[in-house]
Amino acid sequence: MSPHETIALNLNQAFRKAPVLNGNPSPAFVQYLEIIYTPEEAAILQYMKGYPGFMTTRQIAGAAKAHEQEVKLVLSGTLKKNAITQMGNAWCIPAMPLLLNLAAGLSNAKFDIQRAGKLHREFFVADKYYKHYQTSEAGTPSLRTIPIQKSIAPGEKILSSEEAHELINNLNHEDLLLAPCPCRTRQETLGARQCKDKNPIGSCIFLGLSALQLESAGVGRRVTKKEAIDYFDEMHKKGLVGATDNMARDNVIICLCCGCCCSHLGGRTRWDNPTAMAPANFIPRRADTCVHCGKCARRCWVQAITVSPKEKTFNLDPEKCLGCGVCTQFCPTESLSLKRMDRTRPFPSQDSLYKTLARENNRTYL
Amino acid sequence: MTRLKLKFLLLALAVALKFSQSRYPGIRERFKGKNRTIKIKAGKTEKTYTIRNGRFHLTAFREPACTSGLIWTDPGTALAVMTSGYDGDMMKAFQNNQARIQGDAMEIFWFFSTLKEIKDGLSGSLHKTWPV
Numbered sequence: 001m002s003p004h005e006t007i008a009l010n011l012n013q014a015f016r017k018a019p020v021l022n023g024n025p026s027p028a029f030v031q032y033l034e035i036i037y038t039p040e041e042a043a044i045l046q047y048m049k050g051y052p053g054f055m056t057t058r059q060i061a062g063a064a065k066a067h068e069q070e071v072k073l074v075l076s077g078t079l080k081k082n083a084i085t086q087m088g089n090a091w092c093i094p095a096m097p098l099l100l101n102l103a104a105g106l107s108n109a110k111f112d113i114q115r116a117g118k119l120h121r122e123f124f125v126a127d128k129y130y131k132h133y134q135t136s137e138a139g140t141p142s143l144r145t146i147p148i149q150k151s152i153a154p155g156e157k158i159l160s161s162e163e164a165h166e167l168i169n170n171l172n173h174e175d176l177l178l179a180p181c182p183c184r185t186r187q188e189t190l191g192a193r194q195c196k197d198k199n200p201i202g203s204c205i206f207l208g209l210s211a212l213q214l215e216s217a218g219v220g221r222r223v224t225k226k227e228a229i230d231y232f233d234e235m236h237k238k239g240l241v242g243a244t245d246n247m248a249r250d251n252v253i254i255c256l257c258c259g260c261c262c263s264h265l266g267g268r269t270r271w272d273n274p275t276a277m278a279p280a281n282f283i284p285r286r287a288d289t290c291v292h293c294g295k296c297a298r299r300c301w302v303q304a305i306t307v308s309p310k311e312k313t314f315n316l317d318p319e320k321c322l323g324c325g326v327c328t329q330f331c332p333t334e335s336l337s338l339k340r341m342d343r344t345r346p347f348p349s350q351d352s353l354y355k356t357l358a359r360e361n362n363r364t365y366l
Numbered sequence: 367m368t369r370l371k372l373k374f375l376l377l378a379l380a381v382a383l384k385f386s387q388s389r390y391p392g393i394r395e396r397f398k399g400k401n402r403t404i405k406i407k408a409g410k411t412e413k414t415y416t417i418r419n420g421r422f423h424l425t426a427f428r429e430p431a432c433t434s435g436l437i438w439t440d441p442g443t444a445l446a447v448m449t450s451g452y453d454g455d456m457m458k459a460f461q462n463n464q465a466r467i468q469g470d471a472m473e474i475f476w477f478f479s480t481l482k483e484i485k486d487g488l489s490g491s492l493h494k495t496w497p498v
Binding site for chain 1: 451453461463467472476
């Protein structure tokens with residue numbers, strides 16, 4: 001077995017599974033890893049674990065039967081590419097969301113991004129890895145939808161962290177960073193971006209640990225909370241769906257997703273994973289001022305709304321609706337607003353989400 | 367004063383571990399089958415936490431050799447980071463060489479994850495954040 005194959009199998013032991021089919025690593029994923037890690041790096045990394053399986057330099061050197069200084073040198077080089085996660089003298093292979101997006105804008109290294117994109121399409125879509133990426137084996141989604149207050153009807157109960165502005169303002173730190181959206185970057189590279197004329201590639205808002213990791217690798221631009229909120233609003237206005245980790249605090253990302261490019265939302269719009277991305281606890285309600293123009297239906301990524309101008313009907317499928325509030329942004333008569341409908345329960349903390357994903361994937365987490 | 371506060375914090379963590387072990391099944395599950403001796407050290411201040419045969423012991427017998435340790439450069443940083451409630455502060459301390467890990471790194475991350483779970487349990491936030 002090659003070092004790259006061993007890395008793939010080791011990654012598959014982490015709480016979020018890796019692209020491994022019937023116990024064998026997906027050949028396309030192994031080739032992707034070969035783009036990311038040189039043979040010299042892979043020779044060391046094959047003794048390491050996926051996030052959060054941290055090992056000290058000494059532990060890795062012991063396992064690899066190599067000199068500590070030599071290991072440190074190799075790992076420091078890998079760190080410059082952002083292809084490893086470091087906590088002082090402890091290291092691990094990055095979590096899958098970072099690893100899979102390194103060649104799509106989350107690293108300054110010169111990877112063969114065309115080939116990486118094609119391989120990603122092969123193991124992610126063709127081999128159906130997206131199911132394991134978006135949800136656990138039991139269907140627990142790792143991301144959830146997050147609307148903004150402007151879309152929510154006045155007087156509706158909004159819990160802490162349920163709304164984008166609240167979430168950002170309630171962060172207990174100032175580590176926020178904008179970095180290119182890897183999903184749209186990848187599709188653009190492959191010449192397959194369907195939303196090219198509608199949306200910019202734009203950025204994701206990285207928070208806390210992920211912001212610090214990207215910043216230390218020289219990726220992205222640090223922003224204030226206000227700048228992050230303004231950016232979120234600007235993208236939401238363009239019709240992009242706000243999404244964040246499926247937890248109430250410790251969030252590490254806020255994505256602004258389109259149904260054509262997003263690796264998570266795509267589960268609902270392009271692939272057969274209907275529980276991908278948890279819906280928000282809101283649903284649009286229509287006022288009598290509705291003129292049945294159908295703009296909301298055309299903007300809905302998940303086809304939850306059907307409008308008939310002739311028959312003057314408006315129908316909403318609550319099973320499909322994400323409660324993102326994008327429809328409210330495009331209503332010319334401001335007839336749509338989000339009303340509360342409790343239906344999901346985000347995890348209270350990062351550990352509780354990751355432990356659940358691990359348990360449902362038959363893995364362990366810390 | 368900082369040293370004293372840190373000493374108190376390290377002792378309080380030990381008491382919380384002992385208390386939570388008897389109160390929360392999740393914590394007992396975490397300790398199950400574990401044999402770990404974890405040392406937190408900052409300057410001359412240090413505290414060892416021993417889990418033997420799946421049970422946390424406040425003091426009791428002679429402690430075995432440490433299986434892992436988190437060594438801070440100074441008590442001030444240790445106190446500030448360990449009470450901040452933000453994981454990024456730990457990462458920044460590591461980036462600035464203000465802390466380093468000895469022994470089994472995973473044990474340290476496991477230990478802090480356990481403390482977070484205890485904190486959530488004590489504050490009740492695991493249950494009250496989302497009433498759905």
